[in-house]
Amino acid sequence: MRVERKIVHKERPVLSEEAKVEIQKVIQNYPEGKKKSAILRTLFIVQREAGGWLSPDTMDMVAEILEIEPIEVYEVATFYTMFNLDPVGQYVLEFCHTGPCMLVGSDQIIKYTEEKLGIKMGETTPDGMFTLKEAECLGACGYGPMLQCGKYYHEHLTPEKVDELIEACRRGEVKTN
Ligand code: FES
Known part of the structure; x- marks a missing residue:
């Protein structure tokens, strides 16, 4: 029986010239033949260019840029x-x-935010504005409760x-990059 694969992001993102230059600069920080060392920074740049997430096709593109096997990119992208x-x-x-x-x-802040936005952790609001995620320690333990955006x-x-x-985000006043 043929199983249909759900393709949610078939096309690869088109990288801006700025992003291509940024990636090449990162790669140049490492010795010849060590492009793989640029994987984290490259994934960040490509994720930003791809609308905030990495599809399998996008990760394949990163593998081609860094001249490594796709599995090496999946391993990193699925770990962090x-x-x-x-x-x-x-x-x-x-x-x-x-x-x-x-x-x-x-816990109380998370519950409050879930109720305010009407979604649970891991979900995205229907208007596509907010996604809620849980993270392990973000290194700001003295400043909790805290979140990263x-x-x-x-x-x-x-x-x-x-x-x-949330209101500042809706007004477009919150910087993320
Ligand atoms: S426990 Fe370290 S930042 Fe929350």
Whole structure:
């Protein structure tokens, strides 16, 4: 019996000239024949260009750029939680739920945010604006509860701060890169 494979992102992203230059600069940091060492930074750049996530086709493209086997890219992309393997919203809110943040109320903040947005962890709002994710310790244990949105941390979270952040995102005022 033939099994249909669900293809959700058939076409590869078209990299901007800026991204191509950025990737080449990263590769040049490593000795000849060691392009694989540029894998993390390259995945970040390509994920950004691909709308925030990495499809199998996109990971295959990274393998070609770095002249390595696709499996070597899949291994890395599936290990680190900062790489998204499914489509995500415009703003990915990654909540730390490790011990120290939990002790100062991350569970309550997560529940509050889920109820406010009407989605659960791992889901995306129907308007495509927000995705909620849980993360392990993000290295800001003294500032919990906290979340990461793009490159930026939002710390000492309270329900009021979550409200402000969500409204600022909706107004397009929150930087992620
Ligand atoms: S436990 Fe949350 S940042 Fe370390």
